[in-house]
Amino acid sequence: MKKLLSFLLLGATLSCFSQDTIRFTKGLAVQSGSRYGREAIYADLLSYKLFNGMATPANEAVFQITDASDSISWKETTADSEGRFRIFSRRNFQRTNNPFLNPGGVDRGADYLYLTYQAAQEQPALLRVQGSAALYFNGAPHMGDPYNAGYMFIPVLLKKGLNELYLRGGNILPEIIPLKSAIHLHTNDITAPHIVLNQPNDRLKIAMVISNASSKTLSRLSITSTVMGKKRSATVAPIPPFSTRKVVFEANAEAIRLEGKHDCLIELTQQGKKIDEAVIALEAVLPSAHQAYTFTSEIDGSLQYYAVTPQTKFQPGSALFLSVHGAGVEAIGQARAYQSKDWGTLVAATNRRPRGFNWEDWGRMDALEVLAIAKEKFQPDPLRIYLTGHSMGGHGTWFLGATYPDKWAAIGPAAGYASLKDYGSADGRIPDSAASRAAHFLLRAGNQSDVPQLAANYGPLGVYILHGDSDRVVPVSYARQMRSVLSNFHKDFSYYEYPGGAHWFGNQSVDWPPMFEYFKWHASIPDTLHHQINFTTSSPGISASYKWCTIYQQVHPLQYSTIKLKRNLAAAIISGSTENILLMRLSLSGFAAGQRIEITIDNTPAVTYSVKSNTDDIFLKKTETGWQLTAAPDPHQKNPQRYGTFKEAFNHRMVFVIGTAGTAEETMVNRNKATFDAESWYYRGNGAVDIVTDKAFTPSAFQGRNIIIYGNADNNSAWKHLLNDCPIQVKRNAITAGDKKWEGNNLAAYYIWPQKNPKLLTGVVAASGKNGMQAAYAN
Numbered sequence: 001m002k003k004l005l006s007f008l009l010l011g012a013t014l015s016c017f018s019q020d021t022i023r024f025t026k027g028l029a030v031q032s033g034s035r036y037g038r039e040a041i042y043a044d045l046l047s048y049k050l051f052n053g054m055a056t057p058a059n060e061a062v063f064q065i066t067d068a069s070d071s072i073s074w075k076e077t078t079a080d081s082e083g084r085f086r087i088f089s090r091r092n093f094q095r096t097n098n099p100f101l102n103p104g105g106v107d108r109g110a111d112y113l114y115l116t117y118q119a120a121q122e123q124p125a126l127l128r129v130q131g132s133a134a135l136y137f138n139g140a141p142h143m144g145d146p147y148n149a150g151y152m153f154i155p156v157l158l159k160k161g162l163n164e165l166y167l168r169g170g171n172i173l174p175e176i177i178p179l180k181s182a183i184h185l186h187t188n189d190i191t192a193p194h195i196v197l198n199q200p201n202d203r204l205k206i207a208m209v210i211s212n213a214s215s216k217t218l219s220r221l222s223i224t225s226t227v228m229g230k231k232r233s234a235t236v237a238p239i240p241p242f243s244t245r246k247v248v249f250e251a252n253a254e255a256i257r258l259e260g261k262h263d264c265l266i267e268l269t270q271q272g273k274k275i276d277e278a279v280i281a282l283e284a285v286l287p288s289a290h291q292a293y294t295f296t297s298e299i300d301g302s303l304q305y306y307a308v309t310p311q312t313k314f315q316p317g318s319a320l321f322l323s324v325h326g327a328g329v330e331a332i333g334q335a336r337a338y339q340s341k342d343w344g345t346l347v348a349a350t351n352r353r354p355r356g357f358n359w360e361d362w363g364r365m366d367a368l369e370v371l372a373i374a375k376e377k378f379q380p381d382p383l384r385i386y387l388t389g390h391s392m393g394g395h396g397t398w399f400l401g402a403t404y405p406d407k408w409a410a411i412g413p414a415a416g417y418a419s420l421k422d423y424g425s426a427d428g429r430i431p432d433s434a435a436s437r438a439a440h441f442l443l444r445a446g447n448q449s450d451v452p453q454l455a456a457n458y459g460p461l462g463v464y465i466l467h468g469d470s471d472r473v474v475p476v477s478y479a480r481q482m483r484s485v486l487s488n489f490h491k492d493f494s495y496y497e498y499p500g501g502a503h504w505f506g507n508q509s510v511d512w513p514p515m516f517e518y519f520k521w522h523a524s525i526p527d528t529l530h531h532q533i534n535f536t537t538s539s540p541g542i543s544a545s546y547k548w549c550t551i552y553q554q555v556h557p558l559q560y561s562t563i564k565l566k567r568n569l570a571a572a573i574i575s576g577s578t579e580n581i582l583l584m585r586l587s588l589s590g591f592a593a594g595q596r597i598e599i600t601i602d603n604t605p606a607v608t609y610s611v612k613s614n615t616d617d618i619f620l621k622k623t624e625t626g627w628q629l630t631a632a633p634d635p636h637q638k639n640p641q642r643y644g645t646f647k648e649a650f651n652h653r654m655v656f657v658i659g660t661a662g663t664a665e666e667t668m669v670n671r672n673k674a675t676f677d678a679e680s681w682y683y684r685g686n687g688a689v690d691i692v693t694d695k696a697f698t699p700s701a702f703q704g705r706n707i708i709i710y711g712n713a714d715n716n717s718a719w720k721h722l723l724n725d726c727p728i729q730v731k732r733n734a735i736t737a738g739d740k741k742w743e744g745n746n747l748a749a750y751y752i753w754p755q756k757n758p759k760l761l762t763g764v765v766a767a768s769g770k771n772g773m774q775a776a777y778a779n
Contacts, residue, residue, distance in 0.1 A: 026079070085171070130149075203232075246687075320378060323510065364399070391415050479497070550587075550640065
């Protein structure tokens with residue numbers, strides 16, 4: 001290359017550093033034309049070129065010639081005094097003749113920064129890149145830190161000589177931290193509960209990160225906590241080479257008697273030899289104060305937390321409020337925005353991270369886990385459970401309220417947007433191209449996010465809409481949109497625009513007394529009195545049931561399905577209509593044994609059934625001649641527990657299995673992809689995942705867990721245990737699906753397949769060769 005890029009040496013902040021932190025001063029940047037966001041179809045031209053032969057970047061070297069004959073070139077760029085590269089911000093550069101925008105100021109897509117570092121010797125290091133969405137280090141993909149959280153440390157091995165980084169983003173602070181020890185405890189991303197005085201505190205669950213910057217799997221590790229002389233020890237799951245893991249352990253804080261922060265000593269040992277130690281602070285609070293509790297998530301076995309605003313004088317059978325926070329807000333901060341109520345307890349879920357998943361996907365599952373824990377812990381009146389939230393949590397309130405309408409007596413979205421397809425993204429706006437049919441198909445998976453399409457589900461609920469009329473973050477037009485939607489059918493909703501209110505106008509932005517008074521007036525109707533159903537879902541795998549009806553299968557998967565039914569218990573009649581439903585289950589718990597009920601749906605011939613007991617369930621299947629009684633479906637068929645989107649595999653304490661039975665290059669790319677996915681899962685979802693090689697995998701050792709397999713039938717020996725009967729097969733240089741076949745070493749596929757236990761799944765990240773797995777890197 002023409003010139004080496006400069007770097008600075010800055011003061012170290014971690015005890016394991018062997019020398020000063022390395023920061024960069026100069027780099028090369030390109031606006032690559034790559035497209036990311038929430039689009040169904042994405043493009044990453046830099047990744048494509050990187051793995052298909054690209055010249056080493058140089059200043060003014062042409063990166064791409066567009067279809068409009070517009071030349072896109074690499075440009076020199078310089079870090080500011082903080083070491084941060086502030087590149088390609090359209091708002092800033094348009095005022096200064098931004099050379100990275102073509103005439104007319106057209107945005108060319110994602111930005112990449114290229115940096116190099118000449119290492120004097122091979123050495124383990126930590127890579128921390130704040131502000132970058134993702135990166136490549138010496139060709140391997142890694143998760144970035146797009147939200148500048150500061151806790152993302154990536155263990156890498158510096159090569160002697162040239163080391164190359166490609167970083168995606170426009171406001172990037174890159175650092176390399178050489179290490180004198182390959183193993184390190186990190187204290188800047190702790191998940192810990194409060195010590196609630198006068199409650200049992202002898203087994204507090206805590207989680208912290210361990211990094212392994214060595215070429216060997218770390219095993220036979222133990223972690224010990226000490227609080228005022230009281231110790232607890234736990235074994236640590238193996239940590240693969242050049243990876244991190246957030247590990248769970250316990251602390252005994254029963255000796256703590258005073259409010260405030262107290263030291264907890266953490267010692268990491270391997271076969272009795274101490275290899276690192278750290279001190280963290282645990283906070284003790286009074287029972288009347290806002291509190292944080294940790295729990296083990298069934299999604300992945302990781303440690304998560306929720307926060308509580310306690311009732312002024314707790315009584316079982318009171319109300320329960322579930323509050324969902326906005327982007328960047330911690331659950332404990334959300335809880336602290338509320339004053340204690342004398343008629344109920346407020347619980348704030350986490351979304352797994354302050355930004356997490358927009359309360360969809362695993363954020364949705366986190367909210368349901370916390371709701372279940374809170375119901376068990378606080379024993380509320382089941383008819384007085386309420387949902388509220390602000391900003392992103394306002395969307396979460398709209399979304400969770402429409403998705404699970406049978407769980408709430410009333411909902412209160414504040415400063416929220418209803419549909420992700422309308423807010424901050426190109427969702428739903430499909431360009432006219434050859435890929436448009438594929439985009440339309442893939443966007444079905446986002447139908448769950450288009451909440452206005454589910455608005456009829458709000459019918460039985462109280463809805464209180466709160467929004468500041470001067471909100472510039474989430475404009476009040478989103479509240480007015482939902483007011484207009486509800487006004488077409490809803491008989492009981494309340495709407496208030498706070499005069500002059502910005503996005504946040506103090507704690508009353510969430511703790512709004514008129515909204516809680518509105519909640520107090522509302523209670524759910526008992527199921528025994530609920531005789532009419534109007535329910536819509538986009539997928540039974542997300543939400544399938546309302547009261548006495550469950551949608552099991554759709555005619556067209558992931559398109560909207562609606563069921564409108566009425567029942568008359570005395571007359572023994574069920575009637576109504578459906579859209580896009582193939583199979584459903586009806587509970588007959590309201591009918592008496594011996595009744596002969598008549599079921600008429602979609603104006604087809606009636607189905608009759610003699611009730612044997614009030615616990616009867618029946619299944620109805622749609623046929624060419626109408627609805628017919630049928631047996632319960634085979635558990636290997638689609639059903640609400642397992643409906644068939646790829647994300648479903650990342651559940652049930654999933655295990656990543658890396659294929660190592662092939663060539664060294666195949667093993668490398670399989671490991672790279674699995675490590676990248678584990679890093680992404682940790683960063684986005686505060687998650688932890690077991691990673692094992694195919695040689696260490698046996699089905700009996702991982703019973704009851706989903707498996708994510710990396711590789712193909714030729715290089716992953718676990719394939720034969722999990723995928724022999726799958727109609728999609730991936731081998732070297734070929735993929736077959738039924739009678740179709742594709743050839744080449746540059747193909748990749750994502751799909752899922754049931755295990756022998758049909759409640760469990762195998763997720764497949766497969767490739768027909770090295771280039772294929774590199775193509776899969778960018779997801």
